[in-house]
Amino acid sequence: MKHQNTVQVHILDREYTVSCPPEAEAELRAAARQLHDKMTEIRHSGKVFGVERLSVMAALNLIHELRTELQATQVPEETLDRLLGKLDTALDSEEETR
Numbered sequence: 001m002k003h004q005n006t007v008q009v010h011i012l013d014r015e016y017t018v019s020c021p022p023e024a025e026a027e028l029r030a031a032a033r034q035l036h037d038k039m040t041e042i043r044h045s046g047k048v049f050g051v052e053r054l055s056v057m058a059a060l061n062l063i064h065e066l067r068t069e070l071q072a073t074q075v076p077e078e079t080l081d082r083l084l085g086k087l088d089t090a091l092d093s094e095e096e097t098r
Helices: 022-045 051-073 077-097
Strands: 005-011 014-020
Touching: 005 022, 014 022, 022 051
Parallel strands: none
Antiparallel strands: 005 014
């Protein structure tokens, strides 16, 4: 079994104890900060009340942002096919010169 660290994170006026592998601690802390920031932003908008609703709204917002970013960074399949074709051609040319 892998060693787990116990990490304290602060999210919206509360402390949470979370277990994670030592190599994931920095990313966990960054994620907690991002969640805290998003929940604080929503809370300050004055449109959502209650920690549970704030949590759900923050989660929905963050997932939407992530999905949008992932879709924007995906390379179209035609582009990949074209690049692979160029790579194959370059490799074939390299083999012919040997």
